[in-house]
């Protein structure tokens with residue numbers, strides 16, 4: 392487990408992270424969401440042991456990460472702009488990774504070579520942005536890390552490669568309990584692979600939940616009545632959003648579906664639909680519910 396406790400970080404006296412606490416379970420894929428400038432990259436760099444926090448703790452199974460070389464051999468961080476040594480070919484970069492990461496797996500490296508089809512003799516910095524990102528994943532996944540930390544990882548990858556990379560990550564999580572933290576502005580991407588999500592805003596979490604819990608706890612209802620709608624039908628539920636479209640009401644409520652269904656049936660609606668919500672909708676309504684202007688938070 393990666394445990395972050397009461398983490399604080401300021402740059403030039405401006406506080407970027409204020410009391411961040413979060414746990415990421417072993418073998419889990421955690422989606423870190425948030426506004427521009429919320430502090431996601433800073434948090435990821437502290438978790439990866441690149442920046443040092445001003446106060447608070449980051450521990451991997453109770454080991455501190457900062458300046459911990461043996462632990463860092465099991466962690467790979469892919470930044471939003473992956474870095475490669477100038478003039479190095481893919482092969483030279485691979486040799487460097489092999490000498491740095493003791494779990495390096497040559498068979499995996501060659502299998503991924505077949506899959507991606509990039510020329511080992513090419514200088515990495517002369518490749519396109521998307522190809523450089525492919526190389527970053529190729530090297531990272533061949534290093535067989537126990538912890539993979541990704542900052543906006545899928546930007547610039549085409550749909551086919553993106554799917555391949557996601558499958559490889561999911562496979563490593565399933566096969567050898569790799570732990571992944573991924574920051575992204577793309578909720579659909581996060582919804583595909585993450586089992587837990589958190590939204591960071593102005594340096595602290597405003598929401599942190601298991602994705603399944605989040606989905607089973609929130610309902611989108613379309614409902615219409617022959618006569619006047621019953622008063623206070625949803626009084627035992629948290630109503631996050633309510634609007635009227637002609638004679639049909641659209642209501643987003645939080646609460647237990649088993650209690651919700653009979654309640655609505657008893658009110659004898661002429662129209663009643665319970666619709667699934669996407670992660671994007673859930674966040675929009677959750678944020679609306681706590682008074683945040685979601686359009687400014689999720690980009």
Ligand SMILES: Nc1ncnc2c1ncn2[C@@H]1O[C@H](COP(=O)(O)OP(=O)(O)OP(=O)(O)O)[C@@H](O)[C@H]1O
Pocket residue numbers: 402403407425426427428429430431432433434
């Ligand atoms: N090295 C640094 N020196 C000074 N300020 C910094 C540094 N790194 C980040 N910041 C500031 O910290 C704040 C958070 O930046 P950070 O990159 O962590 O946000 P982010 O959530 O990743 O944003 P985005 O979604 O735009 O990438 C910003 O105000 C940024 O200007």
